[in-house]
Amino acid sequence: MESFFKVTELARVLDYRNRFPRIGTESVMLSQALARVLAADLAAEEDLPPFSRATMDGFAVQGASTFGASEANPAFFTVKGEVDMGEAPDFSIGPGEAARIPTGGMLPAGSDAVVMIEYAEILDEETIEVTRSAAPGQNIVRQGEDYRSGEPVLPKGRWLRAQEMGVLAALGRTSVQVFRQPLVGIISTGDEVVSIDRMPGPGQIRDINSYTLSGQVAEAGAKPVRLGVVADAYKELYRSCAAALEKSDMVLISGGSSVGVRDFTLQVFSDLPEAEVLVHGLTISPGKPTILARVGQKAVWGLPGHAVSAMIVFSAVVRPFLQHIGGLSNDSAGQVRRLPARMARNVASAPGRVDFIRVRLEKKGDSLLAEPILGKSGLIHTMVRADGLVAVGMNEEGLEKGDRVEVIPI
């Protein structure tokens, strides 16, 4: 029955991403923007910081007036006043003049440096001596030094971390245009699968995939919509799949995609309106019995019923699609960082397919060692022990101890 699969190579499958448009955008409050994807290039609409600020407690001066100052040969300054936090000073600083300034205070006109308080001796209310020179720009941040008005700040497709939240706050963006979080409908099928709140009878097992796949969808920044267990029968699958498509941006059906007698997934995918089956069988292991169809503008996946295989297919194939439709750019922080490592021991692998090996990572010097996890691919404890996956290429017969590899964290 092997021959019924028209297997597709992994790289070609990933190219199919371009058949699917990015999803829509929405405006969210800044407080809700963390771990979202920016939907438009963002430029500064004002200078950041909006004025030159002290980064130390001390005295604002013209740096040139301090040149040559030392313990042995201090420079004397006339104190013109004090800068109050949150207020614009109403005086300016000329040569030989200084103003007391707190960290974060606005530099008076004319000043271009701050002498740290440690290097200023107060002689009387109007005079200080300075024992170290401060170059122009020292202990201050100049107006616009972070971003100048009009300058690009963040590109479209950027994953928003804490620091990007900070930049948005600094620019007064109380709301942000981001891509919607893709809604991913998740269906488990198979006559042996029962919902986890039921006691499985003989020959039955609990629905694992709804939970592993939901977890992976959420970890990828999208929103899982668990639709439960559906009998592996044409009518039920068709109905559930059509309903899932209406309320989500992508659909994952696990189970029922091998070539067994009772597997209707492929047939359902083919029969849905505006459907095109793009992939039926992948040259990866585990995960061969994977189906990808385009239904209208949405991707519908038939994933293996085995929890581990389904997780690996998600990690290697589905996630890049999800990130594509969700607008994420390829160099963005939300992309899973592949970690360079070396194999800790030999691993055999069959050529003609990409084998995904589960590994544990251990630090060794300045690199990571990837220790393959032994055990049948059907065992979920191999995933619990794993930190990541290593792909062994189509034309390789395995990996040798010391080989350089890239680890996909899981």
Add this chain to the structure above:
Amino acid sequence: MESFFKVTELARVLDYRNRFPRIGTESVMLSQALARVLAADLAAEEDLPPFSRATMDGFAVQGASTFGASEANPAFFTVKGEVDMGEAPDFSIGPGEAARIPTGGMLPAGSDAVVMIEYAEILDEETIEVTRSAAPGQNIVRQGEDYRSGEPVLPKGRWLRAQEMGVLAALGRTSVQVFRQPLVGIISTGDEVVSIDRMPGPGQIRDINSYTLSGQVAEAGAKPVRLGVVADAYKELYRSCAAALEKSDMVLISGGSSVGVRDFTLQVFSDLPEAEVLVHGLTISPGKPTILARVGQKAVWGLPGHAVSAMIVFSAVVRPFLQHIGGLSNDSAGQVRRLPARMARNVASAPGRVDFIRVRLEKKGDSLLAEPILGKSGLIHTMVRADGLVAVGMNEEGLEKGDRVEVIPI
């Protein structure tokens, strides 16, 4: 004024974690357990899988009956029946007997291997010939092979990823005992700071820290409670801090912790009931003006007003405390993985303190190169460009190109 700080070394500060108890636990639905921390060791209450299962479509047999089978010398089997998905077979398999079985089907009593369908030729309804041997255990997962009843499955303190969700589902855990997510009250202070929905006047800047710190708290798996901007005045700070302590497990106040005239944070911390100031000044840069107090059983932090400094202190110091009270074990996935790398160029650093350098990571061969980001530490764009932080130790005068370092992702 330098001397007012009684600076504490970083390692000693981290030891103070033990002064703070772990927070309470709660039961959540499994569907809500992702990215939470398990609050009790978890053992299997049944075998997983609950019965021996086929991992391929084929024929269940006694492996011994296939020994020596080949294309040239096939073994013949009598087909006793067919295993239906989700049902216990009502027959058993003896030597020379076989039963058709789908992937995931329950092995009939007596059988211990599955011959893949590719290696079985159907001769008539009752007879097949098998052209390859299948060792006992081949193409099946045995009952209890994943976890045996009573065996430990997940330890207390484990961060729950997608695969742990799967194990919990497999074991029928519809609810899970996890640590509460720590609630972290976040207050910004400083007379120059205005809420981001207001237009800053001359000398004023928008409240960045509420957003960067909220982001970091959420990224660490805890719950930020933004309490807004509070004037840098004793009475207001005392009141806000006391109120924050009532509704959160930890409090972060940024700004107002240097030794300026108007900084009341230290005084407030000292005056709160049952308060003990543990740290006033840290030997790290940036981030020196950091205060840690214990108020009752809760940690209250005074962080620098500079957004970048506050983020670095959070990453290096506050987060380990947050993870400690949140129950996370040190080897758990939710811990930020430090990445081994090599410095891409020299960096100077002052001895006597731990310098945190912002770096970009680039892949080179099997290791990562850490490229230091130049620019004043007060500029937030240095954080936007950064992938991580590298700590330069107390006794080092800098790092040289090629030096091995550990990068804390940010």
